[in-house]
Each structure stands twice: as structure tokens, then as C-alpha cells.
Amino acid sequence: MRYIKYLFALMLVAGLTSCEKFLDVNDNPNSPTTAPLTGLLGGVTYMTGMNMYYAGNQVSYYTQYLASPNPGSPIDVYDLVDASTTWTNIYDNMTDLYDMDNMAAEVGATHYQGVSKIMMAIHLSLLNDIWGDAPYSKAFTLDNPTPPYDNAQDLFNNALSLLDEGVALLQNSNTTVALSNTLDLIHKGDVNAWIRTAYAIKARLLNQLSKRPEYNPTAILQALSNAYQSSTHDAQLTTFNVRNPWAQVAVNNAGLLLDGWLSKNFVDAMNGTTFGVFDPRLPLITNLTKFGDYRGTPNGGGRVGDGTSNEESVLTTTGVYSSTNSPLFIATYFEMKFIEAEVTLPTDPARAYDAYLEGIRAHMDKLGVPAAERDDYLNHPDVAVGAGNLTLQRIMDEKYKAMFLHPGTWTDARRFDYQYTGFQLPLGAVLPTYIRRMDYPSVEKTRNGANVPAVSDLTSRLWWDQ
16 A cells, blocks of 8 residues: 655645644545645655654664663663654655655656655665665555565665755756745755755765765765855754644653653763763753752663652753754754864864864854853863864764754764763663664564565664674
């Protein structure tokens, strides 16, 4: 069965009432149903942002941004978990992107084609980063309900090709249909913004090859030169059916459906325990405990109290990541600066140092840290180490803090072999070392089990992690 999901997100923009659920429409070739390109654009841009949340929520326990309030929770201790919701949402949106691309090609709407290819590349990168091999080349046709799996490295290369194709299509001025500035929920119909985002994703993907012989710093820097030049260029979602999904997590937790508890590792990285300097972003993210300090929950250890006494720090409804209208970040200027710092460190430490400081500064400005507190942090001797003393460790530690809740951090963690300062295995881990991949979800094993690759070891490294 093939599904096309038309999201009520676009109804928000039109001022109509909506809900979090989406309308499933079975595709009947004898009675075809197509949505207007603008309607599809609203749906796919909305779900591209939401899928960053779904993936981030899944892997933020592996990166120890979040911790379960329950001891020995499977997501904390590297036991098998079922990511069917994340998988399904990714593929539902990829189906709509496939349809939008084809519909746009039929009428010469090259700009719609371009953005569909860029968003398809983003989704392929999520599949590649979390699972590896996945259906793609034969996944969206009616005649194949159990599609074969494409090789993970092929998926990655397809993503790079799609980004290049997307840029070329967006640069075509002869498009027959202009991008909607209301239903493009990421870039408001700005073609140049989408081109910058394509290059930002390309820089991210090329940098992911840091362990590989084909790693090419020159190509990464070329992509960065065409990507974001300020935080005003960021790709982010700010329009939601009801509220930012992390805000819903905070609402649920306040209603004693415990969720959104911050990991001890992340809190210690911010509160001065790990690095000896208090990070002024922490009060903007979470709450003071009843003890007048910030305390995280150890992964695998669970909460220390009953969950109602404000003994540990959690996502709150007033936090910069978890308030009602907080943005969901897809790709950002501050991420690009940390990539630049990493890439240039071996050959141009002065440039790397400037980029490292700018990455911190840009993220603090994005979150609204007061200028005086921002500058005090940037001038602290443990942060302002100087170009001659800058290390990859320092860059990655700061990038870790800036990329809070983003799924890209799990890719970084594996590239960096989890060598973040203070990072440790969760309490009661069922694996002897850090997790490197996820098992395929039950929804796929049930529907397409004959083609699902066997995963015998969650410590086995994906192709780019070797």
C-alpha cells in the first residue's frame, strides 16, 4: 500500500483549524488524486522540520542530551528500541517529495523540483545516518509494495547528487510556477535561501566523510562559501499545528507524563562541572532545581525522586528550544562555522580559531544570550584558548553544546568516537561499547521483512564510520 499524506500544516497558513493527525489518501491509479503543488510544498516543508525532531528525539539519548527518568530504560542503555514512527514519517514525506518532484517536472515548475530534491537529500541523509541501507530507488512506485534496499553508500551519493541537481533547477529562471511565500514553511519562497541550504547540507555531508580516504577539505570549504553567511540564512521551521513538538514534550512532563529530562552529561557540560566555566545558555534551556542549581539525570540511572519535586532539570515550556513557537533547526550558520573550524584546523589554525569563536557567538546570539554574558564566556581562558592551542577536542565539545537536540550530533559523536570531554557509557549499558547504529523498525520488518538486512550488532559501524 502506498500512502500520500497531506498535512494540516498548510491549513494553518490558510487560517483553518487543524490537528496533529494527517489525512491518509490511498492512491488509486484509476481515479488519480493530486494535490496542488503549493499544498504539497506546505506539507513537505512542515514534515522536513518535524522529521528532524523525530530523528533528534530518537537519538538524543545516545548523544546524552536527554535521559530517561526511568532506570534501565532501553533507549538509555542501548537495548533494542522500535523507531517505527520516525521511519514511517520519513518515508511518508519522501513519498510526497517524490510526487511533488514528478508533478513539478510535468509542468516545468523547476523551483518546486529543486526544493523537493534538496529535501529528499535531507531525508536520505537521515536514513543513511541512523540505519544505513534503506529502500529508495524502487520505493515509491505502485508496482513494488516490498521494495529492495539500496546500499547505504549509494544513498549518500544520491543525496549529494540531488543537492547539485536541486541547485541547478533553482538557478533556472524559466520556472513556470513561483515558490509559494506562504506555504514554503522553511524559506518563505526564497530561492536563494534554498540554494544556500543545499550547500549547507552538502558541506555537512562531505564533512561526514572525515574518516574516509575520499575526505576533501577543499570541496567542503567550497560548499561553505556558498552556504550561510549569517544566522538570518538558517533553515528552520517556526510554524506548527499547535506548538513546537519539544514544547509538547515539556507540556507532557509538566502533566506528569515524564519526558524531556536532561542528561547529566549535557548539564555537567553546561553548568561548570566538566569545563570549569558556567555556560550562560543553560538558564535559557532548562530550570533551576529546588536546590538552586542545575542537575541532570544519569543515562540509565533514572530520576532520584518521584518526578514531581523539581529535583532535576528538564525541558520547560519557557525554554528557548521548547517554548510554543521555538524553531526547529534543520541547518544553521553556527553549524557551518564549526564545520569550518574542524576542516581548517590542520592547515590554518587562525581561520579555525576565528570560526570556532564565531560558532559559539552565533549560537549564543541565536538563543538570546545577553551580550555581556556572551562576551564573558568567550573571553574565559578555557574558551579563549588562542589559535595555537585550539584542538579538535575543543571544537567538538563546543559544537556538541551548540547542536543540542539535533540528530546531526549522533553522526558527529560516531565520527569523533564519542571522545567528548566527560562522556561515559550509560549506567547498565547492555552493549560493551558505544552504540553505532539502530535496528530496523518493526513496521518495516512486518511489511517488507524479506528485504530487511539482518542487524546482529548495534556496535557495528556504518560505512562512513569506519
